[in-house]
Amino acid sequence: MYFGPVETYGSNQYCRMSRKCIISTVQSPFANLAFEAALYRTLRDEKTLFLYKNAASVILGLNQNLWAEVKVEAARSLGVNVVRRFSGGGCVYQDLGNVCFSFINRVENPTLPLDTRGENFELILKALKGLGIEANQEGRNDISVGTRKVSGSAFQFDLGGARAERKLLHHGTLLVNTDCEAMGKVLNPHVLKLESKGVKSVQARVANIAELFPSVTTQQIVDSFSKTFLKGLQNSPIFADEAYFRTHPDFEEFFAKISDEKYIFNASRDYLNEFSRKLTKKFAWGLVEANLDVREGKLVRVKFFGDMLTFGLPELIEREVELRKPFYSSNALRRFKAEVAEGVESQELREQFANVLDWMADEEESCE
Numbered sequence: 001m002y003f004g005p006v007e008t009y010g011s012n013q014y015c016r017m018s019r020k021c022i023i024s025t026v027q028s029p030f031a032n033l034a035f036e037a038a039l040y041r042t043l044r045d046e047k048t049l050f051l052y053k054n055a056a057s058v059i060l061g062l063n064q065n066l067w068a069e070v071k072v073e074a075a076r077s078l079g080v081n082v083v084r085r086f087s088g089g090g091c092v093y094q095d096l097g098n099v100c101f102s103f104i105n106r107v108e109n110p111t112l113p114l115d116t117r118g119e120n121f122e123l124i125l126k127a128l129k130g131l132g133i134e135a136n137q138e139g140r141n142d143i144s145v146g147t148r149k150v151s152g153s154a155f156q157f158d159l160g161g162a163r164a165e166r167k168l169l170h171h172g173t174l175l176v177n178t179d180c181e182a183m184g185k186v187l188n189p190h191v192l193k194l195e196s197k198g199v200k201s202v203q204a205r206v207a208n209i210a211e212l213f214p215s216v217t218t219q220q221i222v223d224s225f226s227k228t229f230l231k232g233l234q235n236s237p238i239f240a241d242e243a244y245f246r247t248h249p250d251f252e253e254f255f256a257k258i259s260d261e262k263y264i265f266n267a268s269r270d271y272l273n274e275f276s277r278k279l280t281k282k283f284a285w286g287l288v289e290a291n292l293d294v295r296e297g298k299l300v301r302v303k304f305f306g307d308m309l310t311f312g313l314p315e316l317i318e319r320e321v322e323l324r325k326p327f328y329s330s331n332a333l334r335r336f337k338a339e340v341a342e343g344v345e346s347q348e349l350r351e352q353f354a355n356v357l358d359w360m361a362d363e364e365e366s367c368e
Contacts, residue, residue, distance in 0.1 A: 018045065021226045021237040024052035026245065027096065029059065029083045034255035035245040036102050037086050040156070040169045042250060043104050049229045050102040050171075051222050056095040056179070057081035058186050061088050061154060063314045065289055065305040066265055067272070068188065075186045084264045086254075087169060089141065089154025090287075090307040093187055097177035097208070099221045107157060107166040117155065120170045124151070127228040131216055133209065140285075141172070141309065148207035150175050155309045176218045177210040267303060275303060281359055285310070285352060290317075290360065292328075299328045310348050316340070317356065330365035333357055 022039075024032055032052040039048055058070050058080055066072070066082070069091040075082055080093075094100065103120040121137045128135045128143075135151075138144050143151035153172030183206075209216050226237045238244075245251050257263055275291035282288075286308035293301035302321045304314040326336040337357035344350040 018047070019049075019230060019233055019235060020046045021049045021051070021229050021235070023222060023226065023237050023239050024050070025239055025241045027053060027055045028242070029054040029057040029081050029094065030255060030259045031242055031245055032100070033059075033083065033085050034258050035240070035248065035251055036104075036169070036171065037254040037258070038245075038248045038250040039102075040104050040167065042248070043106075043167050047106075048102075048104040049225065050104070051225055052100050052102075053096050053098065053218060054094045054100060055081065056093075056182065057083050058091060058093055060084045060091050060264075061307050062086060062156075062311075063088055063304070063306050063308065064091055065267070065272075067269055068289065068305070071186050071188050078182060078185065080182065080186050082264060083258065084266065085154070086258070087154045087156035087171065088286075088307065088309045088311055090152070091187060091189070092152060092173055093178065093183035094173060095179055095182070097175070097179065097210075097218065099174040099176055099218050099225075100171065101174070101225060102169065102171035104167065104169050107168050117153070117168070117170050121153075123228055124174075124225075127221070127224040130224045130228060131213070131220055133213055133216070143172075143174075145207065145209070145212050148212070149205055150207055150209050150212075156311055174221055175206060175208045176216065176221055177208050180206070180208065272303065275301070279360065279363055283308075283352075283355055283359075285355075288356060290356070292360075294328045297327055297329075298325050299333075300325050308352065310346075310352055312346075312349055313352055313356070316344070316349065316353060328364060330361040333361040333364065337361070 024035070026032055032054060036050055039050060056079065058075055060066055060069060060083065062085060066084070070082060072082065101124070105120075121143070124143060125135055125137065133145060135143050135145050138149070141153040141155075142149050151172055151174045153170060156169040157167065209221070230237070272291055275293050277292040277294060279290045279292065280288070286306050288304070288306040288308065291303040291305075292299060299321055302318050304317050306314065320336075320340045324336060324339075326332050334357065337354055341350050341354050344353060
C-alpha cells in the first residue's frame with residue numbers, strides 16, 4: 001500500500017489535485033468530524049473523498065434531540081462517545097467495524113443541491129461491486145444488499161451567492177463488522193420511525209457486510225473506495241494523522257466546537273420541560289418534534305428537532321416564530337406559513353417549512 005510523502009494542508013501538491021483522497025489514521029470521532037468540517041469550509045477546485053474509522057460512538061444529526069435518540073447512561077457505562085455532527089440526518093452507531101466516507105464537491109444546480117449525490121452513490125456501488133458485493137441505492141440516503149441496509153448517508157450544503165461557495169458534503173457509513181449488540185443498547189429510535197420501516201428494532205433492519213460476505217474487511221472497503229475514486233489519475237491517497245489535521249488552519253476551531261458538551265447536548269431536559277406542548281410526526285422527508293410555548297394565544301417560542309437532511313429548517317422556524325410570535329390558531333399559522341415561505345429561496349426548504357406549518361395548523365384545527 002502506498003503511504004506517500006508527508007504533506008501539509010498548504011503544500012502546492014495538495015492544492016493542485018483535481019481529486020484528492022485522504023485516509024485518516026485517527027480513531028477519535030471528534031477529530032475526524034472536525035477535520036471533515038474544515039475540509040468542507042475550505043473546498044477549492046478539487047473533489048475530495050475523506051475515509052476514516054471511529055472508536056465506538058453515537059453520532060447525532062445536527063437537529064436531533066439527544067435525550068430522545070440516545071440511551072445516555074448506557075452509552076456512558078459502555079464508554080461510547082456521544083457526538084453531534086454538523087450535518088442533518090439521523091442518529092447512528094459507529095465503531096472500528098464501520099467505515100465512514102465523506103465526499104465534498106461543488107453544487108452545479110443551487111435549486112436542487114442534493115442532485116450531486118448521484119455521482120457519489122454510483123462510486124460507492126462501483127467500489128462495493130469491485131469486492132463482489134451487489135448493492136443498491138434505496139430512498140434518499142440508504143444502500144442495501146438484498147433487503148438489509150448496510151449504509152446510510154447525511155448531507156450538508158452551502159448555497160452562498162458566490163459560485164465558489166456552492167458545495168455539498170455527502171457523508172455516510174458502511175457497516176462491515178459493527179457491534180450490533182452495542183448499537184441496540186445505546187440507540188433509542190422513535191417508534192414512528194421504526195413503524196415507517198416495518199421493523200421492530202434498528203438491528204432488524206440493518207446488516208453487517210461481513211455477515212453477508214464473510215471474507216470482506218474494513219481495510220478492503222477503504223482500499224476499494226480509494227482505488228475507485230482515483231481511477232485513471234496519478235494521485236495517491238494521503239494518509240493523515242492528527243498532526244496532519246492540525247496543519248489545517250480551521251481544524252482547532254471545529255474541534256473545540258464539536259467537543260463542547262453544550263453543543264453536543266443542545267438542550268437540557270429541564271429546558272425542554274418549560275414547553276407546554278409537544279407534537280411529533282413522521283414526514284416522508286424525516287421525523288420532526290416540535291416543542292411549543294404558547295402564551296395568551298400566541299406562539300412565542302419553539303424548540304424544533306428532527307432528522308431531516310435539509311439544512312436550516314429548525315433555525316428558520318425558531319427564528320421566524322421569535323420574530324413574529326404568530327397567534328396560535330389554524331388560520332393564523334397558515335398565514336404565518338405563507339408570509340415566511342415567500343422569502344425562502346430553496347425549494348426543498350420552502351416545501352418542508354410549509355409541510356410543518358400545515359401539520360401544526362391541522363393539529364390545532366382539530367382542537368378548535
